[in-house]
Amino acid sequence: MFTLRKTERFEQEVKKSRFLAAAGPAGSEEEARAFIAGCGSQDAGHNCWAFRIGGVYRFSDDGEPGGTAGRPILQAIEGQGLDRVAVVVSRWFGGVLLGTGGLVRAYGGTAAMCLRAAEREAIVDLAALSVVCAFADEGRIRASLAGIAGAVADSADFTAEGVRLLVRLPRDRLDGFIRTVADITRGQADIALPEG
DSSP: OOOEOOOOEEEEEEEEEEEEEEEEEEESSHHHHHHHHHSSSSTTSSSEEEEEETTEEEEOTTTTTTSSHHHHHHHHHHHHHHHHHHEEEEEEEESSSHHHHHHHHHHHHHHHHHHHHHHHEEEOEEEEEEEEOOOHHHHHHHHHHHTEEEEEEEEEEOOOOOOEEEEEEEEGGHHHHHHHHHHHTTTTOOOEOOOO
């Protein structure tokens, strides 16, 4: 699955009606709703939208006939294998009725063209874990993280016995990292998934 790297816009005219799409990344439903609120045009007749974040998806026809706007926008998101994405398509009526089929094509097509133009990035499933180690081992553990794309030590807490690192890294690299930490610390590190 992929998400978008940044916000993308696309505009087209369909039978004198103007359609403007804005698509962007959204990591949560709150982010998606904020994006939608921020990208809708106040002077447009309709601001139709859809978002998908994992198993959560929502869409709105914003006054257009049912099923002619929000659902086609959502289908454009899903059809391109995207997740964690929100799309708003604003319409300014140009005086020519498009009919239900024309609205479906216009909203879905505008969203799809906007998404095709957008810069994408792969969604990486991250795992979080806690590593408690001796002070002398911290630098080598951090150095081993530097060789893993997307890995980061979020924070460190110092205790009388050593250091507690909170680490995030791609889930598919988790087993190898745990073996590396065991080697570096000669099996003395305490490695655990954080509570919650």
